[in-house]
Amino acid sequence: MASIARRSPKLPPAHSPQDVRDAVATLEDRPRAPEKTPVSSNADGYEGEFCSDGDYFYVFRGGQWKRAALSTF
Structure with a gap:
């Protein structure tokens, strides 16, 4: 009896590489306290400095x- 190779269906990725790059760029631009x-x-501090x-x-x-x-909230 010959065996049949099983293959998983190729599913498209949920996010494109450009989507990932855009998300990383957005997160990198956000200020972090x-x-x-x-x-x-x-x-001591300087005007506008913030922290938490x-x-x-x-x-x-x-x-x-x-x-x-x-x-x-």
Whole structure:
């Protein structure tokens, strides 16, 4: 009895290589908040600098650090 080679059907990929390149480029362009906690509101920083930790998002504005609490919604 002769055996018949089994072949899997060729399915097209869900995403083209260009789709993947575009997604990576988009993610690379997004700002990432460095994981850091300023020592105090008077700690050194530069205007517009931002960072976060597990509880707050910090931004340096007007010569001092300001923070906003992170919460789920």
